[in-house]
Amino acid sequence: MSIKRRIFITPFLIVALLSSCNDTPQSYEVPHEPSETIVSLKALSNETNQITWQTPAHWTQVPASGGIRIANFEVKQEGEVTITSFPGQTGGLLQNINRWATQLGLPAVPLKDISSIVKTYKTQHFEYDLVHLQNTNTQKSMHVAIIRQNGQSWFIKLTGPTTIVTEEKPTFKTFVETLSFGL
Numbered sequence: 001m002s003i004k005r006r007i008f009i010t011p012f013l014i015v016a017l018l019s020s021c022n023d024t025p026q027s028y029e030v031p032h033e034p035s036e037t038i039v040s041l042k043a044l045s046n047e048t049n050q051i052t053w054q055t056p057a058h059w060t061q062v063p064a065s066g067g068i069r070i071a072n073f074e075v076k077q078e079g080e081v082t083i084t085s086f087p088g089q090t091g092g093l094l095q096n097i098n099r100w101a102t103q104l105g106l107p108a109v110p111l112k113d114i115s116s117i118v119k120t121y122k123t124q125h126f127e128y129d130l131v132h133l134q135n136t137n138t139q140k141s142m143h144v145a146i147i148r149q150n151g152q153s154w155f156i157k158l159t160g161p162t163t164i165v166t167e168e169k170p171t172f173k174t175f176v177e178t179l180s181f182g183l
Contacts, residue, residue, distance in 0.1 A: 051083070051154070052180045053180070054178040056171050059074065079160030082156070097114065097117070100131065100144060104134075104135045125181075130173070131143065143157070143169060145173075147176075150181055156172075156176050
């Protein structure tokens with residue numbers, strides 16, 4: 001753009017910007033109402049799909065932190081296991097893996113690499129996918145068991161320092177395999 005053109009356009013831009021300014025601050029109040037969706041999802045997962053489990057002796061069950069969590073466990077002070085449930089397929093495998101990768105500060109996982117981080121296991125009562133993600137820079141890791149049962153997607157997630165997540169993998173798998181789903 002030439003200098004003459006800039007000099008010609010600049011006053012018009014200044015007038016336009018100044019005329020759009022309003023010295024009176026505007027504020028708006030948006031009423032906060034509890035999310036009926038979260039309440040109904042939690043009610044759905046607790047009332048229509050009873051779930052039971054056997055807690056490992058060294059895990060401590062703590063109150064669920066609200067929202068959609070059904071159960072929380074503290075593992076060796078720095079690790080955490082959570083159980084959540086949603087109706088239907090809930091986002092799909094790749095989308096969920098990439099959400100969890102983001103939580104660990106990892107880049108998105110391409111579709112071609114899924115088989116290297118997901119293993120499928122079968123129990124007497126259900127099949128589940130076990131996802132393993134690890135951030136070697138932060139030394140944080142995650143195992144997530146995904147179970148589709150009774151029209152629900154159940155996510156059992158172990159997160160924490162890589163050392164704890166690695167040590168707890170056998171116990172975590174055993175825990176997942178103790179889950180029982182009622183109708």
